[in-house]
Amino acid sequence: MLEGVGGTGLTVAGIRAEETARPDRLFADPLAAAFVAAAGSPPPRATSRQAAALRLWIVARTVFLDELITAACADGVRQVVLLGAGFDTRAFRLPWPPGVRCFELDTGDVLAAKQQVLTEQGAVAGCERIVVPTDLSGDWPPALRAAGLDPVWPAIWVAEGLLVYLSPGQVDRLLDEVTSLSAPASRLGLTYRNREPGDQSAPAPALRRSVAPDDPAGWLAGCGWAAELASAREVLRAHGRQVPAARPAGRDGSRPRALLISAALDPALARPRPASRRPPARVAAHSQLAVAVRPRPAGQPAAGAAGADHPLPTLLSQTLVAFTIEFDNESEHQIPQQTSRGPAAGARGPWLVSEAMWANFLRFVPAAGVPLGEVAALASVVNLAGLQRWGYITLGPGPADRRARPPRRDWAVRTTAAGQRAQSVWQPLTAGIERRWQQRFGTGEMAALTSSLRAVASQITLDLPPYLPVARVNPADHGAWFAAGRQAGRAGDTELPALLSRVLLAFAVDVERESPLSMVVGAGLLRVLGTDPVRIVGLPGGAGLSKEASSVALGWLKRRGYAVTASGPAASRGQLARLTRRGHQAQQDHRRLVGAVEQRWRDRFGADLISELASTLRALFTHQDGQQRIAAGLVPHPDGWRAHPPYLSRTQAMVDDPAGTLPHYPMVSHRGGFPDGS
Ligand SMILES: C[S@@+](CC[C@H](N)C(=O)[O-])C[C@H]1O[C@@H](n2cnc3c(N)ncnc32)[C@H](O)[C@@H]1O
Numbered sequence: 001m002l003e004g005v006g007g008t009g010l011t012v013a014g015i016r017a018e019e020t021a022r023p024d025r026l027f028a029d030p031l032a033a034a035f036v037a038a039a040g041s042p043p044p045r046a047t048s049r050q051a052a053a054l055r056l057w058i059v060a061r062t063v064f065l066d067e068l069i070t071a072a073c074a075d076g077v078r079q080v081v082l083l084g085a086g087f088d089t090r091a092f093r094l095p096w097p098p099g100v101r102c103f104e105l106d107t108g109d110v111l112a113a114k115q116q117v118l119t120e121q122g123a124v125a126g127c128e129r130i131v132v133p134t135d136l137s138g139d140w141p142p143a144l145r146a147a148g149l150d151p152v153w154p155a156i157w158v159a160e161g162l163l164v165y166l167s168p169g170q171v172d173r174l175l176d177e178v179t180s181l182s183a184p185a186s187r188l189g190l191t192y193r194n195r196e197p198g199d200q201s202a203p204a205p206a207l208r209r210s211v212a213p214d215d216p217a218g219w220l221a222g223c224g225w226a227a228e229l230a231s232a233r234e235v236l237r238a239h240g241r242q243v244p245a246a247r248p249a250g251r252d253g254s255r256p257r258a259l260l261i262s263a264a265l266d267p268a269l270a271r272p273r274p275a276s277r278r279p280p281a282r283v284a285a286h287s288q289l290a291v292a293v294r295p296r297p298a299g300q301p302a303a304g305a306a307g308a309d310h311p312l313p314t315l316l317s318q319t320l321v322a323f324t325i326e327f328d329n330e331s332e333h334q335i336p337q338q339t340s341r342g343p344a345a346g347a348r349g350p351w352l353v354s355e356a357m358w359a360n361f362l363r364f365v366p367a368a369g370v371p372l373g374e375v376a377a378l379a380s381v382v383n384l385a386g387l388q389r390w391g392y393i394t395l396g397p398g399p400a401d402r403r404a405r406p407p408r409r410d411w412a413v414r415t416t417a418a419g420q421r422a423q424s425v426w427q428p429l430t431a432g433i434e435r436r437w438q439q440r441f442g443t444g445e446m447a448a449l450t451s452s453l454r455a456v457a458s459q460i461t462l463d464l465p466p467y468l469p470v471a472r473v474n475p476a477d478h479g480a481w482f483a484a485g486r487q488a489g490r491a492g493d494t495e496l497p498a499l500l501s502r503v504l505l506a507f508a509v510d511v512e513r514e515s516p517l518s519m520v521v522g523a524g525l526l527r528v529l530g531t532d533p534v535r536i537v538g539l540p541g542g543a544g545l546s547k548e549a550s551s552v553a554l555g556w557l558k559r560r561g562y563a564v565t566a567s568g569p570a571a572s573r574g575q576l577a578r579l580t581r582r583g584h585q586a587q588q589d590h591r592r593l594v595g596a597v598e599q600r601w602r603d604r605f606g607a608d609l610i611s612e613l614a615s616t617l618r619a620l621f622t623h624q625d626g627q628q629r630i631a632a633g634l635v636p637h638p639d640g641w642r643a644h645p646p647y648l649s650r651t652q653a654m655v656d657d658p659a660g661t662l663p664h665y666p667m668v669s670h671r672g673g674f675p676d677g678s
Pocket of ligand 1: 005006007008009012013083085086087088105106107110134135136137138159160161162165166
């Protein structure tokens with residue numbers, strides 16, 4: 001059914017069908033026989049020595065690449081690109097973790113013929129499979145980008161049985177394009193054979209146009225890829241398959257006939273990307289969503305920084321929350337989770353939690369478990385019972401503990417299978433979002449921000465948690481974290497959210513030492529209340545809090561005599577709240593105290609450093625093309641709860657004006673996150 005190079009994939013499918021039928025098979029590809037049957041050509045019979053060599057080669061490379069792809073996904077890679085996919089059925093047969101997108105690139109005729117058989121067979125992919133008809137000897141990257149490949153995230157690229165059908169110049173160009181679309185930690189799996197005159201042991205020998213370079217590792221290193229080579233025999237023997245001894249090497253006496261190549265992009269080797277290949281700073285793939293970065297709403301300035309008069313803690317808070325929302329949007333897209341409302345209501349999977357639970361606790365729980373006593377300080381800043389209830393961890397006497405009633409501090413905290421899946425999604429995410437920010441704002445700007453945050457953070461000698469703790473509205477409850485002392489070098493300490501959290505928490509500590517109000521309340525709900533009554537229903541949006549957090553803070557303000565509530569006139573429906581005289585005074589005192597602490601920080605850390613920190617943070621909120629630059633990362637995936645009612649309008653308001661809507665101090669909810677997490 002397919003002529004020319006397009007038909008070569010059928011020969012490969014035939015060999016995979018044969019292997020699948022063996023009792024000692026090294027993989028199972030049940031669809032392969034259907035492709036061959038549909039094409040009407042019987043699988044090749046291994047009668048000759050060359051046909052046997054071809055079979056050995058194809059079985060080995062299939063196993064080799066199956067393992068390479070599976071290992072990359074176990075390390076958190078979620079984009080798989082099959083170049084010259086042919087009749088490859090990995091999308092259907094490999095055990096995929098959640099959130100994987102598998103792009104299959106080949107010519108239109110091959111992909112159409114493949115689709116016909118898949119439809120007839122009722123085949124269902126185990127990951128998100130996206131076909132991209134294209135000519136790999138031409139300008140294919142735009143089609144792959146349009147199909148959804150995000151070059152900010154690592155990918156595993158596979159060119160299996162493809163390169164020999166491209167000219168040497170086309171192969172070099174293909175490698176350049178792959179490299180330019182690859183984030184650090186991307187992987188590459190290549191197969192390459194050397195043509196020898198008279199060697200017919202490959203599909204369509206007459207169509208072959210290139211051979212492997214003499215020094216494949218050197219060739220790849222030139223593009224920043226650290227490569228390892230393997231031979232088909234090694235791979236098969238490692239899997240217990242008996243294989244005949246190799247014939248002497250090729251005619252030049254040294255070069256192997258066939259290479260299995262795995263490579264990882266090594267930033268130390270990588271050369272700079274040409275500017276034209278850099279992905280655009282905005283997240284273009286999101287532009288079709290219901291929530292979108294859109295032209296500046298009326299009343300906002302076209303240029304300059306939004307929130308230009310925000311004090312330092314507000315800038316820190318809004319930047320941390322913007323990072324967290326981008327992190328959460330991405331992890332919620334990749335981890336199947338359930339929520340009480342929105343598109344995941346009633347779904348299977350653990351309950352939704354936010355970056356706070358990962359950064360403060362789950363990242364410190366190894367697969368083998370850890371005694372509770374060792375992580376007790378961290379457990380106190382998350383909701384441990386919640387993490388159990390929500391399906392991420394188990395807590396109980398360790399399996400090897402024979403004591404009748406071991407003390408609770410010796411109990412083992414262990415992650416559930418769902419918790420481990422979530423950990424594998426979270427693990428690479430902070431670095432991924434940081435890379436996105438470098439692309440969005442520029443590496444220079446991000447380096448300046450990180451370095452001024454580090455300069456301040458390194459002078460803070462408090463023992464603070466890695467991320468903001470579950471909020472306590474009463475400042476006295478933060479007690480233990482105000483103690484002097486410092487846990488040295490925890491995992492993730494140098495990441496952007498950890499630096500932002502550390503500096504923000506230290507600021508809060510200085511304010512709360514002198515204030516009857518916590519920052520959560522003072523910079524949160526108290527800030528948006530006035531002596532004139534306002535509708536309670538509008539408070540969460542105004543303060544950047546969840547409904548629940550807003551009502552906890554209001555209850556506290558009422559109990560302390562700072563605020564009162566009353567029923568509104570019938571026409572205005574619902575409850576109203578206003579500040580008492582005492583509340584009004586406290587509001588003014590709090591604002592003054594924040595200003596005074598910022599001034600003291602200038603004296604303590606140096607005015608230049610604090611000015612530099614504030615201005616690099618403020619720069620993230622400057623306008624570009626009529627929108628605040630930080631807005632692009634706040635756009636949720638279409639399947640995320642933020643893109644659905646009843647959250648949609650608030651999400652859009654946040655994307656329209658981050659500086660006007662993000663909280664001046666985050667209130668991490670005991671329900672798992674910001675702004676709600678439930
Ligand atoms: C030997 S097959 C291998 C298929 C698949 N990777 C596998 O191992 O089952 C080579 C594949 O590369 C595809 N191919 C070759 N040149 C191509 C080009 N210029 N553009 C797109 N696909 C191409 C062919 O259509 C064919 O499906």
